[in-house]
Amino acid sequence: MSEARKRVAADARGRRAQFDEIEVGRVLGEMEWTVTEAMIDTQCALDADYALWYSVDSPWGGRVAPPQISYRPPRWLLSRAYNVRGLFYRWEMENIRPIRPGVPLRVTATVADKYVRNDREFIVFEASATDPDGALVFRTRRTHVLDFVDRNAERAGEGIDSGIKAERI
Amino acid sequence: MQALLTKDTPVGAVLPEVACQFTLAHFKRSDESTIHTDEEAARKEGLSAPVATGPQVAALIFRQLRASFGAGWIEGGRCELTFRRPVRVDDFCVARGVVTANVDVGGTRRVECDVWIENAAGDKVIVGRASAPVDA
Numbered sequence: 001m002s003e004a005r006k007r008v009a010a011d012a013r014g015r016r017a018q019f020d021e022i023e024v025g026r027v028l029g030e031m032e033w034t035v036t037e038a039m040i041d042t043q044c045a046l047d048a049d050y051a052l053w054y055s056v057d058s059p060w061g062g063r064v065a066p067p068q069i070s071y072r073p074p075r076w077l078l079s080r081a082y083n084v085r086g087l088f089y090r091w092e093m094e095n096i097r098p099i100r101p102g103v104p105l106r107v108t109a110t111v112a113d114k115y116v117r118n119d120r121e122f123i124v125f126e127a128s129a130t131d132p133d134g135a136l137v138f139r140t141r142r143t144h145v146l147d148f149v150d151r152n153a154e155r156a157g158e159g160i161d162s163g164i165k166a167e168r169i
Numbered sequence: 170m171q172a173l174l175t176k177d178t179p180v181g182a183v184l185p186e187v188a189c190q191f192t193l194a195h196f197k198r199s200d201e202s203t204i205h206t207d208e209e210a211a212r213k214e215g216l217s218a219p220v221a222t223g224p225q226v227a228a229l230i231f232r233q234l235r236a237s238f239g240a241g242w243i244e245g246g247r248c249e250l251t252f253r254r255p256v257r258v259d260d261f262c263v264a265r266g267v268v269t270a271n272v273d274v275g276g277t278r279r280v281e282c283d284v285w286i287e288n289a290a291g292d293k294v295i296v297g298r299a300s301a302p303v304d305a
Binding site for chain 2: 005006007008018046047048049051052053058059062064066067070071077085086088089090091092093094095096097098104147148149157158159161165
């Protein structure tokens with residue numbers, strides 16, 4: 001079996017999560033997350049998404065973050081529970097309120113589903129964030145495929161990249 | 170920021186294109202060897218070469234939606250995207266979109282769109298739908 005036909009079993013951050021271990025309904029935990037102006041700058045630069053509202057001022061009073069800044073915290077919660085590298089497959093997002101710098105958000109996530117399709121294994125998780133008043137700020141539902149290589153391949157390889165990464169924008 | 174889409178926007182209206190010629194430098198982070206930046210890391214995962222970071226490619230659509238909906242994208246915007254195939258780190262990508270509905274939803278005017286990203290070969294690498302409120 002060639003290396004390309006192996007699925008990674010472990011990487012520098014530990015053993016990869018296996019499909020059978022993923023527990024649908026598991027609460028992935030929660031985190032407090034406060035966007036800073038520096039994080040907004042980084043997100044704008046990563047995406048070349050520059051707008052007056054993100055960089056200077058907005059109708060909501062002060063800067064707001066590009067909504068896609070919400071990508072990472074739910075992913076961090078997934079990675080704290082399961083070492084899933086894989087590839088991003090599906091991204092549902094709802095921007096309910098602006099994400100503002102200096103406002104602490106409470107982000108929670110849960111495993112919503114898992115399934116096999118075309119010999120690939122998928123995990124689905126949902127997350128939401130609320131502001132200090134308990135108002136919803138964003139909701140999201142994500143699907144990741146556990147491996148690019150199909151599930152018939154032996155899980156034996158050693159990977160370099162990991163699903164577990166530094167928690168930063 | 171003036172929204173391009175309004176209550177009067179007809180079905181079939183085309184959203185502004187947002188394009189990028191990606192390079193490896195777009196995906197480099199200072200201290201990481203990832204499937205997005207490192208040949209060997211990608212090969213270990215069965216990929217033939219490093220692949221673009223999905224959210225950074227999808228951001229072309231988000232830029233398009235910000236320009237199209239203005240405040241409606243920030244407050245009330247929805248999007249669902251499917252990443253159909255990996256994007257090469259040196260690929261050219263363009264976000265495109267078209268209005269599919271302009272409807273009243275519980276007293277709020279909402280415009281719905283099909284959105285997608287094509288690579289240089291014309292393959293739709295990301296497809297999805299988006300919607301947001303527009304001024305009544």
